[in-house]
Amino acid sequence: MAKSYRDLMVWQKGIQLTVLIYQLTKEYPREEIYGLTSQMRRCAVSIPSNIAEGAGRLNSPEYKQFLGIARGSSFELQTQLVISKELGFGDVALATQADAMCNEIGKMLYGAISALNEK
Numbered sequence: 362m363a364k365s366y367r368d369l370m371v372w373q374k375g376i377q378l379t380v381l382i383y384q385l386t387k388e389y390p391r392e393e394i395y396g397l398t399s400q401m402r403r404c405a406v407s408i409p410s411n412i413a414e415g416a417g418r419l420n421s422p423e424y425k426q427f428l429g430i431a432r433g434s435s436f437e438l439q440t441q442l443v444i445s446k447e448l449g450f451g452d453v454a455l456a457t458q459a460d461a462m463c464n465e466i467g468k469m470l471y472g473a474i475s476a477l478n479e480k
Contacts, residue, residue, distance in 0.1 A: 366416035371469040375409030375431070378462045382438070385455040389445075397450070401441045407434040408466060425477045432470040439463045 366372050382405035386398040408431045415427025442460050445451055 366413045372409050372412045379405040385451045389450050404434045404438040435463045435467045
């Protein structure tokens, strides 16, 4: 059992993904600063933030709810990565890496939610 949310691999990967998204969107067109850039950054930040907030809750149903929100944010971010690719924004290698991380995080969150459902 993890002593802290900071010990959770899924939270750590969420932090790595957030840093990657900031690097990726740094090169987006200036006119996207309040559009896709902002939206993608907020989604990325939401993933580890909701994992942490859920871990701070005192019961499993609330924790599951926050893990579900984090998973939803990872799916939202994957959608925004597709839109970015279609628009020709950003470094393709970074975007591919970010998409793979989103997918991995989504699976990890699904596993954590499933484990909580078994309790």
